[in-house]
Amino acid sequence: MSAETQTADPVAETTxxxxxxxxxxxxxxxxxxxxxxxxxxxxxxxGYFGGVFRCTAGLQEKHGKTRVFDTPISECGIIGxxxxxxxxxxxxxxxIQFADYIYPGLDQLISEAARLRYRSATEYIAPMxxxxxxxxxxxxxxxxxxxxxxxFTHVSGxxxxxxxxxxxxxxxxxxxxEDNDPVIFFEPKRxxxxxxxxxxxxxxxxxxxxxxxxxxxxxxxxxLGKARTVQEGxxxxxxxxxxxxxxxxxxxREKGVYADILDLRTLVPLDIEAIEQSVRxxxxxxxxxxxxxxxxxxxxxxxxxxxxxxxxxxxxxxxxTGFDTPYPHSLEWAYFPGPVRIGEAIDKILKx
Amino acid sequence: xxxxxxxxxxxxxxxxxxxxxxxxPRSRPGDPVNFSDVDIPEAGAQPRPxxxxxxxxxxxxxxxxxxxxxxxxxxxxPWDPKLDPETLRTMLGHMALTRAFDERMFRGQRQGKTxxxxxxxxxxxTSISAAMALASDDMVFPxxxxxxxxxxxxxxxxxMINQIYSNKGDKLKGRQLPIMYSSREHSxxxxxxxxxxxxxQAVGWAMASAIxxxxxxxxxxxxxxxxxxxxxxxxxxxATVYNAPVILNVINNQWAISSFSxxxxxxxxxxxxxxxxYGLAGLRVxxxxxxxxxxxxxxxxxxxxANQGPTLIEYFTYRAEGHSTSxxxxxxxxxxxxxxxxxxxxxxxxxxxxxxxxxWDEERQEKMDLEAAELVKKTTKEAEKNGILGHGLHxxxxxMFEDVFEELPWHLKEQAEQATRERKIKWPDSHPKDGAGx
Numbered sequence: 001m002s003a004e005t006q007t008a009d010p011v012a013e014t015t016x017x018x019x020x021x022x023x024x025x026x027x028x029x030x031x032x033x034x035x036x037x038x039x040x041x042x043x044x045x046x047g048y049f050g051g052v053f054r055c056t057a058g059l060q061e062k063h064g065k066t067r068v069f070d071t072p073i074s075e076c077g078i079i080g081x082x083x084x085x086x087x088x089x090x091x092x093x094x095x096i097q098f099a100d101y102i103y104p105g106l107d108q109l110i111s112e113a114a115r116l117r118y119r120s121a122t123e124y125i126a127p128m129x130x131x132x133x134x135x136x137x138x139x140x141x142x143x144x145x146x147x148x149x150x151x152f153t154h155v156s157g158x159x160x161x162x163x164x165x166x167x168x169x170x171x172x173x174x175x176x177x178e179d180n181d182p183v184i185f186f187e188p189k190r191x192x193x194x195x196x197x198x199x200x201x202x203x204x205x206x207x208x209x210x211x212x213x214x215x216x217x218x219x220x221x222x223x224l225g226k227a228r229t230v231q232e233g234x235x236x237x238x239x240x241x242x243x244x245x246x247x248x249x250x251x252x253r254e255k256g257v258y259a260d261i262l263d264l265r266t267l268v269p270l271d272i273e274a275i276e277q278s279v280r281x282x283x284x285x286x287x288x289x290x291x292x293x294x295x296x297x298x299x300x301x302x303x304x305x306x307x308x309x310x311x312x313x314x315x316x317x318x319x320x321t322g323f324d325t326p327y328p329h330s331l332e333w334a335y336f337p338g339p340v341r342i343g344e345a346i347d348k349i350l351k352x
Numbered sequence: 353x354x355x356x357x358x359x360x361x362x363x364x365x366x367x368x369x370x371x372x373x374x375x376x377p378r379s380r381p382g383d384p385v386n387f388s389d390v391d392i393p394e395a396g397a398q399p400r401p402x403x404x405x406x407x408x409x410x411x412x413x414x415x416x417x418x419x420x421x422x423x424x425x426x427x428x429x430p431w432d433p434k435l436d437p438e439t440l441r442t443m444l445g446h447m448a449l450t451r452a453f454d455e456r457m458f459r460g461q462r463q464g465k466t467x468x469x470x471x472x473x474x475x476x477x478t479s480i481s482a483a484m485a486l487a488s489d490d491m492v493f494p495x496x497x498x499x500x501x502x503x504x505x506x507x508x509x510x511x512m513i514n515q516i517y518s519n520k521g522d523k524l525k526g527r528q529l530p531i532m533y534s535s536r537e538h539s540x541x542x543x544x545x546x547x548x549x550x551x552x553q554a555v556g557w558a559m560a561s562a563i564x565x566x567x568x569x570x571x572x573x574x575x576x577x578x579x580x581x582x583x584x585x586x587x588x589x590x591a592t593v594y595n596a597p598v599i600l601n602v603i604n605n606q607w608a609i610s611s612f613s614x615x616x617x618x619x620x621x622x623x624x625x626x627x628x629x630y631g632l633a634g635l636r637v638x639x640x641x642x643x644x645x646x647x648x649x650x651x652x653x654x655x656x657x658a659n660q661g662p663t664l665i666e667y668f669t670y671r672a673e674g675h676s677t678s679x680x681x682x683x684x685x686x687x688x689x690x691x692x693x694x695x696x697x698x699x700x701x702x703x704x705x706x707x708x709x710x711x712w713d714e715e716r717q718e719k720m721d722l723e724a725a726e727l728v729k730k731t732t733k734e735a736e737k738n739g740i741l742g743h744g745l746h747x748x749x750x751x752m753f754e755d756v757f758e759e760l761p762w763h764l765k766e767q768a769e770q771a772t773r774e775r776k777i778k779w780p781d782s783h784p785k786d787g788a789g790x
Contacts, residue, residue, distance in 0.1 A: 077555075
């Protein structure tokens with residue numbers, strides 16, 4: 001198994017330090033600003049105020065205004081200047097306040113950042129990490145809930161990374177910042193403060209009760225391109241990332257299904273080895289994401305599993321996704337791919 | 353703007369009907385040309401403010417036209433950069449070489465040696481003279497019509513031709529459309545097909561230089577048509593917000609393919625005047641006046657280097673040739689425009705200036721032009737040994753998959769293997785390593 005397996009010890013009493021995902025991201029940025037003079041953090045409201053989600057709190061005061069600063073409200077400008085900074089030799093970490101607002105920067109990401117190394121035959125590179133909160137489940141409506149990852153996974157030259165725990169968020173973000181390729185780092189804002197089970201009528205647990213909120217203080221990295229085995233099981237393989245890792249885990253627990261749950265962590269490059277090994281073991285595969293269904297990343301995963309594990313499959317590959325509509329406000333829980341939709345899909349996969 | 357709406361509205365209310373104004377150029381194919389509305393002030397009449405001047409105190413320069421070379425071919429006024437004759441001859445030499453290069457490469461495209469080419473005829477001063485006013489390590493973010501910068505910076509001609517032919521000598525491995533050069537060694541940023549994207553990038557590079565306390569500045573070039581792109585607005589905003597040491601050069605050559613500059617907004621203002629709204633210094637310059645181009649760029653470079661802020665310079669010029677080898681301008685503009693363009697030809701004007709000051713003559717000019725043509729011809733022959741487009745002497749197949757990322761991920765490895773398999777099926781007799789195809 002190429003995926004990293006973490007020991008599942010639900011620690012009740014511990015002296016180990018536990019932090020939430022916001023604090024983990026803040027620490028990763030702080031450490032990288034400290035370690036590398038070329039790291040620059042910028043974006044709308046990230047400087048003095050510390051970010052609308054507090055991810056950059058205190059960083060400007062500690063590292064100075066030329067390392068951590070506010071920008072005009074221009075995503076095209078933010079990404080565009082980051083490309084130029086990368087060409088100079090800096091390692092910018094721009095923030096886009098919501099993934100829903102990354103679109104004005106798409107030309108700079110797709111036509112420029114993603115292709116710069118290729119088109120210049122390595123003369124120029126874009127070693128930048130675009131951080132952006134994404135995903136729904138927070139009554140964010142149409143423009144504070146989207147999951148546009150498949151727009152980026154479709155672009156040659158971009159890496160796409162999505163953490164699902166504070167431990168991963170810190171280690172993956174450090175890897176992204178050190179990576180010489182442009183990375184889209186989507187932060188599932190629904191789980192900034194605590195993992196979300198998808199059972200929205202139940203109280204939300206804070207991260208401090210979760211094992212993956214034990215985060216080392218110093219520098220550590222989690223390699224890109226490696227999935228994480230959330231739990232091992234035989235019944236079926238669940239492929240998920242971001243918030244949906246926790247939702248899928250909760251539904252399996254609720255149903256008493258022993259699933260092999262893989263948190264993909266990096267969508268490009270994908271840990272195909274871990275996926276193949278798991279599906280060949282279980283013979284069944286469920287793919288879960290919040291993003292809309294048609295041409296979503298689940299379609300790519302489904303195609304890969306079908307192409308590479310066809311003779312091991314005992315049931316059709318199922319996809320549980322958001323519906324093919326804009327993200328609604330009042331009908332959020334009817335839209336969200338929650339326990340009922342996941343449960344139904346699991347039943348269908350396991351029925352014979 | 354006399355699209356008056358005298359008719360009552362068809363919707364029945366008593367308000368006048370609205371009317372959409374669609375800009376129309378001065379002349380279309382077959383029409384006579386009249387440039388009498390183009391205001392050409394006397395050379396030397398424009399003041400040269402201190403490089404630290406406030407943008408609002410130099411408004412007239414954004415609406416006027418900075419000119420040095422007069423009808424008498426002499427340099428006039430405070431913008432005269434007072435270059436020594438040797439520098440002027442060097443400048444003229446770069447222009448002659450650029451023009452000879454354009455001629456040859458255009459012909460090469462017509463002969464099927466490459467797929468595409470774009471000339472810069474008539475605009476040589478806006479790249480060559482401007483670039484000569486910068487330090488060689490100032491970073492430039494050009495568009496596709498500044499080949500003059502590479503020539504002024506001594507980039508090997510053979511590298512340019514190899515790139516245009518996408519041959520096995522092409523430093524960019526045949527990945528880029530012809531003329532989309534890149535040379536880090538010459539502080540020349542990789543050219544992109546997407547318009548105006550280089551403008552915020554130049555600002556970002558300049559910001560980086562300022563963050564690091566460096567002394568280098570950045571300059572970018574964009575056509576007047578592309579100033580309509582959102583990126584240009586971002587660039588101007590970021591440049592002023594952070595006081596970035598950057599020069600934003602707008603080449604107003606009157607045409608964006610078939611669309612005259614009115615579609616970029618020229619009917620009611622100048623492109624230099626856009627600077628004022630951002631709090632940028634704005635200069636409008638005779639783009640066919642090599643001395644004015646040099647002087648304006650030098651002024652802006654001094655300003656940027658002294659942390660006095662960014663400058664937007666509009667070069668008022670004329671795109672003398674078609675947009676590209678894929679374009680036929682006789683389909684949308686009067687053929688007489690080029691001849692009647694009131695600012696003349698930049699190469700002729702510089703040549704005449706050198707002659708007027710007794711530092712040049714027609715014989716030397718003839719010799720220079722001949723030598724330029726010979727050099728290009730010789731270098732072209734040399735480059736053709738590396739192959740021309742579609743004749744097999746390209747980079748090996750696997751290079752197609754390299755440099756997408758720093759390291760080849762599994763899915764690209766698989767696709768590279770597929771390409772190798774396909775190649776063996778298509779050309780079973782070829783050598784596996786040379787990548788020659790056949």
